[in-house]
Amino acid sequence: METLHAIRTKRAVRKYSEQAVPEEIIRKILDAGRRAQSSKNTQPWQFVIVRERATLKQLAECGRFAAHLAHAAFVIAILTAREWAFDTGQVAAYLQLAAWDLGVSSCIASIYEPARAKKILGAPDELFFEIALACGYAAEAPHAPKIGGRKKLAEIAHWEKW
Ligand SMILES: Cc1cc2nc3c(=O)[nH]c(=O)nc-3n(C[C@H](O)[C@H](O)[C@H](O)COP(=O)(O)O)c2cc1C
Known part of the structure; x- marks a missing residue:
């Protein structure tokens, strides 16, 4: 897929099919993640990959809007x-x-x-944990975006000066 096409089409999907995602695919995703840029190239992240349903259900209770974690094929805890x-x-x-x-x-x-x-993940307490990614093959079409889905460029881009 072209990068621009991926950026244009990517949507948040919160319902996943029961089809497992092959480990080879998961590893490709993780490998792309580890290539991200970071301040001073410190690469401060660790990933915990969770596929056990019981653990996913427990994680889903750790956020107010995290129910989708329970039904994911896998979760990447960052x-x-x-x-x-x-x-x-x-x-x-x-x-x-x-x-x-x-x-x-x-x-x-x-x-x-x-x-x-x-605690659920057995991760060191001194690490920060704010974001988990629920992943899986989609079982729903993404919600229809509000008009345009995103603000228009003219609303947010200021050329040369505000
Ligand atoms: C920092 C951040 C936190 C988010 N937290 C949640 C969350 O707790 N639960 C959830 O369902 N979606 C969460 N989202 C997903 C956003 O709701 C979603 O990216 C946004 O609505 C755009 O969706 P779209 O790309 O399908 O238009 C979060 C997104 C970001 C960037």
Whole structure:
């Protein structure tokens, strides 16, 4: 898939089929994620890949809008050494665009109870855990976007000066 086409078409998908995603595909997605840029190239992220249904259900209870984690084919928990939301956003975007390119849909879930979530994963308490990605083959078409789906470029782009 062309990069621009992937960027234009990617949507958040929260319902997944029961079809498992082959590990080879998961590894390709993770490999794209590890190539993301980061401040001073610190690459502060660690991924925990979860496929066990019981664990997915527990994680789904760690966010207010995280129910989709319970039904994912797999979840990528993104843990970072420092609270660098920008770096987490970068790696999430790479993971999600690579997944989309490979036919795998995804949706972020914000983790509201990181301490509980880290305990579930057995992850070190000193790491930050704000974002988990639910992934799987889509079982729904994405919701119709509100008009245009995104703000028009003219609403957000200021040339030379505000
Ligand atoms: C930082 C961040 C946190 C998000 N948290 C959640 C969440 O907790 N639950 C959820 O269902 N979607 C979450 N999303 C997904 C957004 O709702 C989604 O990306 C947005 O609505 C655009 O969807 P679209 O690309 O299909 O238009 C989050 C997205 C971002 C970037």
